[in-house]
Amino acid sequence: MLSVTDCRRTAENDSGAGLIPVLMNLWCYSMLLLWTLFGILVFPFVFGLCLLFLRWPADRLVRWFIWLYGRGWLLLMSPFVRFHREQMGQIEVGKPYLFVVNHLSFFDTFCMALLPVHDVTFALRSWPFRMFWYSGFMRLARYLDVEGSSWEETLSNCRSAFSAGGTVLFFPEGHRSRDGQLQRFYSGGFKAAISTGVPLIPLCINGTDQLLPPGRKLLCPCQVRLRALAPIDTSVFSEEDGHIRLRKLVKGRMSEALEDMRSEGHSR
């Protein structure tokens, strides 16, 4: 577990204030709890009203609420965390995309509220569906349980999301990285992008490993950056084993971009 001293040392290097990590943990955890409770209590009423007036499909509406919840979280964290969105012009709002993003921390999913699109269906392993306070929302949002569903079901749900103009997001590493380096990529997201014919956008996230690394409980002040890379046309990967070529291309581009982001981070 991260000691307060470690965190304080980071904060002192960054901002010269040793009390900041303590204040941050008190503020962020209590506000996150309140914000989550507020969301759970208010959701049924607002959801009902929005269903009535906006007339969006229920799952799309829930994904919008989740995005708003994420935006609220970003706002609550902002006194201690600097969030930067980079190259988001690569994403055309309203167009279906499959996103793949590297995975460093539990809070990566919250940071996806930095995306300019709110209709994002997350493709996840089974364990996040076991967090009882979130699982109902995840089911209503029709998030994909790639571990608990057959491949055919996952692909069919991806097609439904894309045909409604939404996007799907995969964490190709499957687990959080313990050392910040990219791990082995699973093929599912790449196969889904090729089978459905949508463009794939690699996303690179940097800094959440300092905010809350795997296995630790205390938050640290830091800077979080989310960068979108150029969309990749997946129609040219339709040959047998094309997903392997696509996966290698994406991993190479992400690895290069993350290296750039890390070196830029050190020189700032």
Next chain:
Amino acid sequence: MTEQEVIELIDSSLAEEFELDRVDMTPEANIYEELGLDSLDTVDMVIVLEGAFDFKIREEEAVRAIRTLGDIHRFVLEKVADQN
């Protein structure tokens, strides 16, 4: 195909699909504990083998009993022998 060619095709196909290091791919290696595969990979493993050898094995009970790379070699060699 000779036995050695079958084994080479299995190993190269799995190494490509799962980004495995060929040095670690010994017949005794446990595919879950030593090669790092998991439940998500099992389906992909079946698809890779079906694609490489042009047979259908997804319904076979024996696939569930596979633990080591050597088990995969033996299983595929038997299937290839049945085909011939």
